[in-house]
Amino acid sequence: MWQILCVVALCGLHSVQCVQLTPSQAVFTKPQGSTLQVNCSSKYSIEWKKTSGPNQGLPIREPTVATVNGANDNMSTLTLHNLEPTDSGNYRCMDDKDGDGVFLLQVLTVTHQEVQYEHLKDVMLEFVIEGHDNTEFTYKWKKGDLSVADIKVEGKQAYVEHENGSLEIKHPPRSFAGEYTCVVTYMEGAEARRIEIPVKYYATPKVIPFDKSKNLVQDEVLVIECRVLGYPKPKVTWYKEEKPIMEGEDNRYKFLTADTYNGEPMENAKLQLDSVDFDDGGKYICKATYLEKWPQFNSTQEILVRVKDKLAALWPFLGIVAEVVILCTIIFIYEKKRNKDAAEDEDPNQDGAAPEKKSEGVRHRGSANNPRA
16 A cells, blocks of 8 residues: 645634745645645744644654744744654644644555466556545556556557556566556646556566577586566576585586576576586576565476587597598408409419420321321
8 A cells, every 4th residue: 555645734714813834835745754844934932733633632743843933923844754644634833822724634545456467468557546635647657767658569559558547458478567657647736746656567487498408518618597587576596406506516606697587687597607527417497486475486497408528529530530441441451352363363373284385396197186187
């Protein structure tokens, strides 16, 4: 509940010499926790009293009263710090000649319900201001420092601002969750006043999925970033094989801040491990939780890290070289053997037979098979 204080100033009608109150406007509106200051002047001695409302007849709660006695007028300033609903009621500034000025202090209450995100479901952010009489308000919504009128999704307007002060969000993604502010303006006499009403749009935490696995070579650096949505801002915790990773464990793990929460910095969102070894392989888990509002809600994503030998990239090359060497050796042996066999086939003494020689000067007799003989 958020509250505003409204003050109405009246001057007593039964006094010949009217007590003067400043500022002179009839209505003063202050948010709860702010300071109210009113001056009262008269030619006579001045006294402040609370005549109605909570704590009626009791001394005014922790007032600061400064009175200056002048030659012609006396001035008394009533200051109330950290205004509360129980400060509502009538206050009188009286002099000793029955002159008085009356303040009617009213409390305006602002109430709204918590709204929680549902996937792509339209949502209405609204509040109710009570305790005022026909005061006209105008409303402008913003998220952070940005007006919702300037926020578009795929070129389309995502927000609808209604005249009654409510804000409608069409098919919101989870990233739209957060704190919104409605700037309410109204006229207080001739002065324009404004109050800011915060409205929170909650969403349970969600870790945006990342790669399912990562391959590293021995002595490389492991870096994993965890992107998170939800409101209020969740807390990130890291695990390895279901066991929490403690910062500074073995002086190796580092938890770093990264802009992974809707582009805003988030603590422990980056896990870094310098010079990985084979034992660093395994399943790493990022877990986002709310410790205060919804401790039962959480979201996790995991990644499998594999660590290879630093010479792993060399083994395929060595295998290819070995295959080439073996192949060349086989070809060399085969060619050498084939050349040797060819040489043996051309050698006439290979089977041990003597070569046939022709007899010079010898005439051979003919035979039945040699008609020339």
